[in-house]
Amino acid sequence: MLVLDARSIRRLFSMEEAIDSNREAFVIQSQGGADVPVRISFNLTGTDVTSFMPAFIEGFPQAGVKIVSTFPGNTAKGIPAVSATLLLTDPVTGEVSVLMDGTELTRLRTGAVSGLATKLFANENVEAGALFGTGGQAHSQLEAMLTARHFKEIRVFDLDPSRVEAFISRTCDISEKFDVSLVKADSSDAAVDGADVITTVTTSANPVFDGRRVKEGAHINAVGGFLPHKRELDEYIVNRADRIFIDNMEAVMAEAGEFLIPMAEGRFSRESITGEIGDVLLGKTRGRTSPDEITLMKTVGFATLDVVIGYKIFKKALAEGVGITI
Numbered sequence: 389m390l391v392l393d394a395r396s397i398r399r400l401f402s403m404e405e406a407i408d409s410n411r412e413a414f415v416i417q418s419q420g421g422a423d424v425p426v427r428i429s430f431n432l433t434g435t436d437v438t439s440f441m442p443a444f445i446e447g448f449p450q451a452g453v454k455i456v457s458t459f460p461g462n463t464a465k466g467i468p469a470v471s472a473t474l475l476l477t478d479p480v481t482g483e484v485s486v487l488m489d490g491t492e493l494t495r496l497r498t499g500a501v502s503g504l505a506t507k508l509f510a511n512e513n514v515e516a517g518a519l520f521g522t523g524g525q526a527h528s529q530l531e532a533m534l535t536a537r538h539f540k541e542i543r544v545f546d547l548d549p550s551r552v553e554a555f556i557s558r559t560c561d562i563s564e565k566f567d568v569s570l571v572k573a574d575s576s577d578a579a580v581d582g583a584d585v586i587t588t589v590t591t592s593a594n595p596v597f598d599g600r601r602v603k604e605g606a607h608i609n610a611v612g613g614f615l616p617h618k619r620e621l622d623e624y625i626v627n628r629a630d631r632i633f634i635d636n637m638e639a640v641m642a643e644a645g646e647f648l649i650p651m652a653e654g655r656f657s658r659e660s661i662t663g664e665i666g667d668v669l670l671g672k673t674r675g676r677t678s679p680d681e682i683t684l685m686k687t688v689g690f691a692t693l694d695v696v697i698g699y700k701i702f703k704k705a706l707a708e709g710v711g712i713t714i
């Protein structure tokens with residue numbers, strides 16, 4: 389069995405490659421080529437959740453499972469709030485062939501979901517972006533936004549202002565590479581006013597910005613929420629958005645409070661969801677149809693993304709002799 393750590397994963401795989409991997413995974417998913425049950429989540433304490441996410445992909449000789457825990461209290465202990473491990477099995481023997489750091493893999497593939505959505509749905513000419521949340525996922529979300537479009541500035545907002553300052557200073561590698569200025573937003577309104585692309589990646593249970601302030605033509609990536617009783621977006625913006633794209637209908641209908649909460653109150657309908665990202669890639673659904681539209685992408689994550697990217701990283705590691713065999 390090969391063991392791959394976080395550093396090896398990032399050395400082997402770039403954000404661009406992760407975006408391409410997701411492109412493939414979304415198409416497989418929308419064509420029905422993946423056997424991927426909705427994850428099993430054990431809600432351990434009300435806030436701490438451990439999930440088991442298996443998938444088998446036809447044509448990829450590989451089955452896999454990611455074990456991922458979201459423990460928000462970890463942040464105060466200096467360890468990631470979201471930690472994960474991915475296992476893939478050998479198609480001939482059924483034995484586990486690789487164990488890899490799923491924490492880094494999750495950051496990479498989740499950033500790449502927003503990166504792909506931004507490439508597909510945001511207007512070409514953008515100036516300002518807004519990033520909500522500065523935790524473990526935020527670095528790769530920022531990298532993905534900047535990989536997809538050229539921004540002049542990204543406003544960064546977090547409920548804890550000291551975390552914004554720390555984030556901006558530790559991401560100077562990215563701001564220099566992409567020639568963008570990272571600006572601390574003093575309020576949610578200041579972040580969102582005039583922003584062309586808005587990415588939310590927080591642990592918030594409640595909407596993180598006022599949807600009425602979103603400008604025409606903006607694109608939103610809603611990434612943080614994955615529980616039916618939690619939402620990062622308010623009811624106004626999910627109803628105002630002209631086109632809504634999701635990563636996986638079955639998973640979103642089980643997990644995304646952004647839609648499930650207003651649906652339960654009769655104030656949002658599933659028919660308002662335009663389609664899956666994979667449907668757009670397959671040409672079954674159109675993406676943005678005019679520069680004035682507000683587009684919205686909601687992702688909760690699903691195991692096809694993990695197994696596809698995990699398999700590609702594994703193959704590259706074998707080809708380049710990276711990793712430790714145990």
Ligand SMILES: NC(=O)c1ccc[n+]([C@@H]2O[C@H](COP(=O)([O-])OP(=O)(O)OC[C@H]3O[C@@H](n4cnc5c(N)ncnc54)[C@H](O)[C@@H]3O)[C@@H](O)[C@H]2O)c1
Nearest residue numbers: 469470521522523524525546547590591592612687688689
């Ligand atoms: N969609 C997916 O596939 C996917 C994948 C991985 C993680 N996630 C989710 O993304 C979320 C963020 O993960 P993380 O590892 O970065 O968490 P984290 O705990 O490291 O960071 C979360 C940050 O959000 C901030 N925050 C909370 N409420 C806020 C608000 N109202 N406005 C602005 N900032 C706020 C916190 O202060 C913190 O800095 C989690 O809920 C996680 O489950 C989703």
